[in-house]
Amino acid sequence: MFVTQNWYCAAVSSELGDKPLSRKIINEDIALFRDEEGKAHALGARCAHRGGDLSKGKCVNSTLECPWHGWRYDKSGHCTHIPSMGNEGRVPRMAKVPSYPVHEQQGFIYVWMNAEVKPDWRPEPRPFLDAPYQVRFGSRHQKGIFVHTLETALEDSHVAFAHSASIGRDIECAQLPPITNITKSDDGRTVTGELIWPEGSKTAATPFKRWLGKLLVGSERDGNASDKRYWVDISGLTVHEYPKEGGYRYYVFAYTTPVDEFHNRFFVGLADSDPNRGLINRWLSKLLMSSVFKHFVFHEDEDMISSALSDQYPGGHPKALFVKADAMGMAYRRMYTAALYAEGKEPAWPPVGPRPGPVTQPEKEVEKAV
Numbered sequence: 001m002f003v004t005q006n007w008y009c010a011a012v013s014s015e016l017g018d019k020p021l022s023r024k025i026i027n028e029d030i031a032l033f034r035d036e037e038g039k040a041h042a043l044g045a046r047c048a049h050r051g052g053d054l055s056k057g058k059c060v061n062s063t064l065e066c067p068w069h070g071w072r073y074d075k076s077g078h079c080t081h082i083p084s085m086g087n088e089g090r091v092p093r094m095a096k097v098p099s100y101p102v103h104e105q106q107g108f109i110y111v112w113m114n115a116e117v118k119p120d121w122r123p124e125p126r127p128f129l130d131a132p133y134q135v136r137f138g139s140r141h142q143k144g145i146f147v148h149t150l151e152t153a154l155e156d157s158h159v160a161f162a163h164s165a166s167i168g169r170d171i172e173c174a175q176l177p178p179i180t181n182i183t184k185s186d187d188g189r190t191v192t193g194e195l196i197w198p199e200g201s202k203t204a205a206t207p208f209k210r211w212l213g214k215l216l217v218g219s220e221r222d223g224n225a226s227d228k229r230y231w232v233d234i235s236g237l238t239v240h241e242y243p244k245e246g247g248y249r250y251y252v253f254a255y256t257t258p259v260d261e262f263h264n265r266f267f268v269g270l271a272d273s274d275p276n277r278g279l280i281n282r283w284l285s286k287l288l289m290s291s292v293f294k295h296f297v298f299h300e301d302e303d304m305i306s307s308a309l310s311d312q313y314p315g316g317h318p319k320a321l322f323v324k325a326d327a328m329g330m331a332y333r334r335m336y337t338a339a340l341y342a343e344g345k346e347p348a349w350p351p352v353g354p355r356p357g358p359v360t361q362p363e364k365e366v367e368k369a370v
């Protein structure tokens with residue numbers, strides 16, 4: 001079960017050109033297309049005639065044409081033309097597909113996954129997606145339960161272990177200070193927190209990993225741990241914000257969009273406001289976004305996340321426990337679970353937070369553990 005009254009990141013703007021784009025989001029097949037003004041639209045991809053895949057069709061005069069028998073749909077999802085009926089034929093009223101609200105900003109296309117209920121909020125512009133930030137991003141399809149994928153993008157406790165073969169820090173550096181100043185925004189859709197290291201803390205013991213960390217995050221000095229701020233918001237955005245010398249900032253961010261119960265689309269990016277960063281840093285961040293890196297580091301994440309899939313527990317372990325270091329991940333699970341309850345749905349994974357009706361024992365344990 002997923003929240004439908006929510007903006008999900010569907011695509012990077014540059015992915016959607018003259019041809020429609022196929023996406024599956026929370027189990028719905030979507031066809032994204034641009035009209036003649038270049039505005040993006042999202043329709044249910046199953047043609048009302050025989051269920052042809054509209055995302056494999058063509059954009060014609062601001063409509064989307066089905067590749068099977070050529071029925072055309074406008075941005076509101078109404079069929080406007082049925083070639084086999086000629087110019088005189090009346091298009092049946094039932095000839096329509098769902099039309100989902102779309103919002104495009106700062107290089108990303110978001111889709112509101114409820115065709116019946118109009119959105120009452122929009123994704124906020126992100127300061128790190130505009131100049132002077134230099135941004136690089138890419139996306140990949142990833143196997144695993146939605147909340148596990150999102151929580152892994154947010155929780156640093158996995159880095160020393162899941163990434164021990166690549167960027168992972170040494171095990172003795174795996175202990176993290178508590179996340180402090182956890183704050184929920186007034187609208188209840190964003191949670192922030194801070195990680196402040198004790199003076200002199202080291203994050204990486206081997207010279208190679210120190211060098212890599214310094215180049216990747218820029219603010220690490222000789223392996224000294226870097227303080228950071230986390231953000232997470234209901235649309236699936238997770239952010240790690242690092243201060244740099246000279247008042248500059250560096251961000252590692254990701255959108256996790258559920259495809260179905262067992263797959264996600266993961267958009268990951270880096271943003272740096274430092275105009276003086278060296279050639280090597282630029283080259284390395286390019287490498288980070290390249291397919292080699294995507295198939296290396298993110299593959300390590302996927303290996304772990306997908307290892308939790310089992311026939312025995314299709315929604316994840318029924319007694320998922322959260323400890324203090326998992327506070328940001330838990331904040332998201334709580335926020336998303338509350339939104340599910342508001343739509344009268346039950347989460348497929350162990351819930352956190354207050355729910356309508358009697359509270360069950362596993363939830364009490366989860367609450368107590370944090």
Ligand code: FES
Pocket residue numbers: 047048049050051052066067068069070071
């Ligand atoms: S299935 Fe789409 S026009 Fe026939």
Ligand SMILES: [Fe+2]
Pocket residue numbers: 152153158159162163301
């Ligand atoms: Fe990871």
